[in-house]
Amino acid sequence: MNLDLLGKRALITGSSAGLGEATARLLAAEGAAVVIHGRSKDRVEAVAASIREAGGTADTALGDLATDEGAADVARAATADGAVDILVNNAGFYRHVSWAEATPTEWNDTYNVNVVSGVRMIQHLVPAMRGRGWGRVVTIGGGLASQPMNTHPQYNATLAARHNLAVSLARDLKGTGVTSNVVSPGAILVDATRELVTQIGPARGWGRTWDEIQPNAVEALIPNDQERFGEPDEIAAAVAYLCSTYAQYVSGATIRVDGGLIRSAF
Template identity: 55%
Template sequence: MDLKLVGKRALVTGSSSGLGEEIVRHLAAEGAAVVVHGRDRARAQSVADAVRREGGDASVALGDLTTDAGADAIAARALEGGPVDILVNNAGVYDPSRSWAATSSTEWADTYNINVISSMRMVQRLVPAMRARGWGRVVQISSVTGTMPQASQPHYAASNAARDNLAASLARELKHSGVTSNAVAAGGILVPASVDHLVGIGRENGWGETWEEIEPELVGNLAPNGVGRIGRPHEYAALVTYLASPRSDYINGSTLRVDGGWYDAA
């Protein structure tokens, strides 16, 4: 299917690694010019270079989304190559080890700042021009913990509920404008950086020695779903790319869960 993304430009925040990098690659493969965002120049440039080697159009915008000045710099850099038609607010932080007792008010505020307020900063800087042009896409990356919170990392779950709410509120604000706003609520995402950590958890719990042995046990015990495994980045990126395309005109104000049918086994 041609997603009709040739001629569109997309900024993906937090795209120098992990899911953000995969989203950038998918958008570029469909013909969109992409802006890779990160705070580390070498990592962001490496992703952009890889996109170019694959025949895509990529530039880099560096900056810290936790400040207004940083957001100004990122937006200005992203706009140097032309209008931004697609904004994917992917940047975020989480720490599965945090608990109610161990999470300070400062950590709550810091998590909300990067996971929610940073998205608002980029919306305010880029979406008015989308509305003026009569077309645009905004996609928030959130988590199923926004509606299925666990006892651990309550600040993260709360921030994801806010991300979903932000997407719905923005859709109401942009009604009849040609700009849509949606959220993708992710379940587990198996990125390379997490495999060693997860294998360690599996071995500690006696679920096996190899990743192939550990994955189904890990999922069944910690986050059971109907598929029986953790989601791969390309499975999320494919949906984000569709939502970013003109093919998704009739999807607006929605939070789409991508979690293998995650259910509460308690």
């Protein structure tokens, strides 16, 4: 399917690895000129170079979105060679801490990175989309927004905020030709997920090798109809659809990509 992204320019925040990298690669393969963002020059340039070697168009933007100055730097770099038509707010982080360990400082830091950073990029880039009468904003959220775990509460809450702001933005963009939507992943098998599950698996009796641990981890943590972890490319595909011309009638929506997650009590 041709998603009609040729000639569109897309900034994917946090795209030097993980879901952001997978999304950037797919959008580039569909013809979009992508802007790879991160804080590590080497990692950002490596991803961009790989996309160019595959025949795509990729530029880079370095900066810390958790500061006003860093976000402004990223916006300037992203628009240096053309207006940004697509903003994928993917950048974020979490620390696996308990309620007792989640201090007010931890809450503030997580909220700034996971919520306010996205707001900064929206305010830098969306007004021009509105003026041109076309644009896409896709926010990466998560199932923990509506069904939080008892751990890392500061992260769960920021996902809820990301979902909420995306819908509010969609209402504000009524009639402009710009859409705002959420892609809500389940547990996706990025390096951090594999590392965490491998670390806690033996102590929970799931096994010692990855082949032993994975099915038990899925059953214990994320029971779903597909009986597996998701893959980054599956999230990228949902983002690509929302960025396409086929999704013009989709706004304020949340697309779950979680295998049909059956969430039980934790």
